[in-house]
Amino acid sequence: MAASPTAATMLPDALRMTLERAQAQVNALVLGKAHEVRLAFVALLAGGHLLIEDLPGLGKTTLARAMATTLGLDFQRVQFTSDLLPADVVGVSVFDPQARNFQFHSGPVFAQVLLADEINRAPPRTQSALLEAMAEHQVTVDGTTHSLPDPFFVIATQNPVDLAGTYPLPDSQLDRFLLRLTLGYPGEAAERDLLAGVDRRDLIAQTMPLLDTTDVRAARRAVLGVHASDALINYVQALLARSRKHPGVRVGLSPRAGLALLRAARAYALLLGRSHVLPEDVQALFGAVAAHRLVADAQAGSDASLAKAILHAVPVD
Numbered sequence: 001m002a003a004s005p006t007a008a009t010m011l012p013d014a015l016r017m018t019l020e021r022a023q024a025q026v027n028a029l030v031l032g033k034a035h036e037v038r039l040a041f042v043a044l045l046a047g048g049h050l051l052i053e054d055l056p057g058l059g060k061t062t063l064a065r066a067m068a069t070t071l072g073l074d075f076q077r078v079q080f081t082s083d084l085l086p087a088d089v090v091g092v093s094v095f096d097p098q099a100r101n102f103q104f105h106s107g108p109v110f111a112q113v114l115l116a117d118e119i120n121r122a123p124p125r126t127q128s129a130l131l132e133a134m135a136e137h138q139v140t141v142d143g144t145t146h147s148l149p150d151p152f153f154v155i156a157t158q159n160p161v162d163l164a165g166t167y168p169l170p171d172s173q174l175d176r177f178l179l180r181l182t183l184g185y186p187g188e189a190a191e192r193d194l195l196a197g198v199d200r201r202d203l204i205a206q207t208m209p210l211l212d213t214t215d216v217r218a219a220r221r222a223v224l225g226v227h228a229s230d231a232l233i234n235y236v237q238a239l240l241a242r243s244r245k246h247p248g249v250r251v252g253l254s255p256r257a258g259l260a261l262l263r264a265a266r267a268y269a270l271l272l273g274r275s276h277v278l279p280e281d282v283q284a285l286f287g288a289v290a291a292h293r294l295v296a297d298a299q300a301g302s303d304a305s306l307a308k309a310i311l312h313a314v315p316v317d
Contacts, residue, residue, distance in 0.1 A: 010222045010225050010226075010270070010275055011218070011219065011222050011270070012218070015215055015218055015219060016273075018210055018211060018215060019041070019211075019215075019219065019271065021210055022041070022070050022071075022210045022211055023037055023038060023041055023271075025066075025070050025207065025210060026040070026041075026063070026066045026067060026070055028203075029062065029066040029200060029203055029204060029207065030059055030062055030063045030066055030183075030200075031186060031190040031191075031193055031194055032186045032187045032189070032190025032191075033059070033063070033183055033186070033190075035284075036063070036181050036183055037063070038268070038271060039179055039181055039268075039285070039288055040063065040067055040155075040179075040181065041267075041271060042178075042179065042264050042267040042268050042271065042285070043153075043178045043179045043264070043267075044067070044071070044151075044153055044216065045216075045219050045220055045223050045267040045270065045271070046178055046220075046223060046260075046263040046264045046266065046267040047151070047178075047220055047223075047263065048177070048178020048179065048260065048263065048264070049134050049153065049154040049155070049156070049176060049177050049178055050064075050067075050153075050154070050155045050156070050177065050178065050179055050181065051119075051156050051157075051158065051174070051177040051179070051180040051181070051292065052064060052155070052156070052157045052158075052180075052181050052182075052183065053157070053158050053159075053160065053180055053181070053182055054159075054160075054182050054183045054184065055159065055160065056159060058183045058184065058185065058186075059183050059186075059200075060157040060183065061115075061117055061157055062200045062204070063181075063183065064115050064117070064155040064157055065115065065201075065204050066204055066207070067113075067155060068113045068115055068155065069204055069207045069209060070207065070209060070210050070211065071112075071113055071153075071209065071211050071216065072209025072210065072211050072212045072215075073111075073112035073113045073151065073153070073211075073212070073213060073216065074111045074112040074113065074149065075111055075112070075113045075114075075115070076108035076109075076110075076111035076113075076114055076115070077108070077114075077115040077117060078108050078114065078115070078116055078117065079117050079118065080116060080117060080118050080119045080120070080121050080122035080126070080127075081118075081121055081122060082121060082122065082123065084122045084126045085126060086125060086126050086128075086129035087107065088107060088126075089107050089108065089109050089126065089129045089130065090106075090107045090109050090129050090133065090139045090141060091104060091105050091106040091107035091109070091110070091139070091141060091146075092104075092105055092107070092141070093105070093141060093142045093144075102142065104141060104142075104144065104146065106146070109129075109130070109133050109139060109148065110146075110148060110149065111149065111152075112149045112150075112151055112152060112153065112213065113153050113155065114152075114153070114154050114155070115155050115156075115157075116130065116154060116155070116156040116157070117156075117157050118157055118158060118159060119156040119157065119158050119169070120158040120159065120166045120167050120168065120169055121159070121166060121167070122167065123167055124167055124170060127167070127169060127170070127173060128170070128173065130154065130173070131172065131173050131176065133148060133152070133154075134154055134173070134176040134177075135176050137150070137152050150217070151213065151216050151217065151220070154177075156177070171293075171295065174292045174293065175254075175256065175257070175293055177292065178260050178263070178264060178289065179264065179285070179288040179289060180288060180291065180292040181288060182304075219270075222270055223263070223266050223267045223270050224266070225275070226266035226267075226269050226270050226274070226275055226276065226277060227275060227276040227277065228262055228265070228266065228276070228277045229276065229277075231317065232265075232277050232278075232279065232282070233262070234317070235279055235282060235314070235316060235317070236258050236261055236262060236265075236282060237258065238314045239253070239258075239261075239282070239286065239290075239310060239311070239314050240252070240253045240254075240255070240257065240258045242310050242313055242314050243290065243294065243310050246306065246309065246310050246313065248296055248297050248306055249294055249295070249296060249297070249306060249310075250295045250296060250297050251294070251295035252294065253290055253293055253294065254293070257289065257290060257293045260289055261282060261285065261286065261289045261290070262277075264285045264288075264289055265277045265281040265282050265285055268281045268284060268285055269281050279316045283311060286307060286310075286311045287304055287307045287308060287311070290307045290310070291303040291304045291306070291307040294306055294307060
């Protein structure tokens with residue numbers, strides 16, 4: 001019987017090395033957050049979108065900009081504010097008196113990488129302008145549907161919802177983010193290097209892209225070939241079932257959340273050089289995939305703590 005292919009052989013050697021260099025480059029810009037950087041690449045390769053949530057000043061926008069620069073894709077940034085309108089994001093139809101018809105003028109959402117900075121500072125109507133784009137990779141304006149580029153990757157940052165001037169993202173939109181990351185304060189050594197080093201904005205401005213459209217598409221195709229065994233799928237299903245009856249959880253994980261977890265686990269395994277998913281891959285990702293999709297009771301504590309408790313409650317057979 002022929003041996004099963006490894007993840008290294010599923011990816012061309014040049015692309016595998018480029019992905020490693022790309023992660024190293026982002027790690028050099030966002031110090032002390034190697035796990036979070038890997039998860040950002042997981043979101044990209046799994047074909048999902050990334051939400052980075054934390055207090056101001058902890059590197060959310062730095063990580064988003066470092067990713068966007070390294071990817072080498074067409075990039076747009078939108079600063080979400082209280083007066084931002086949906087048309088400012090998706091575009092608008094303008095009447096052309098010479099042609100005597102309406103011409104569509106595309107908005108910044110028509111980019112391969114969209115940085116939605118401080119997304120929860122915009123009102124819900126503007127937030128929802130991204131919903132169709134993230135779910136269907138298209139937008140509809142005045143009854144006409146317009147396809148978005150391929151790949152299309154949204155990196156959104158948000159501040160905690162208890163800060164002034166923020167609007168909570170609706171559950172339907174949170175569900176469209178494959179992963180939610182929190183960065184936290186840097187370690188002592190990383191913070192010392194950050195304080196003594198060059199300004200991150202200047203470093204990012206000097207950074208060269210390492211990937212391109214062809215690379216991203218090829219890596220995403222390779223993710224689809226990563227094997228998830230029946231036992232692994234049973235484990236994921238057990239996590240979903242546990243989330244729906246766990247104390248303190250009002251609404252558990254949907255089948256779509258299970259599919260998201262599997263997609264992310266395949267990408268995670270690929271980045272680690274494997275052609276198959278292990279339970280450890282699922283465990284490493286579960287909090288980032290599941291926490292923001294859980295709806296907790298008022299007295300149940302944080303969604304992150306609930307996700308951790310669910311994970312600990314389900315044994316690996």
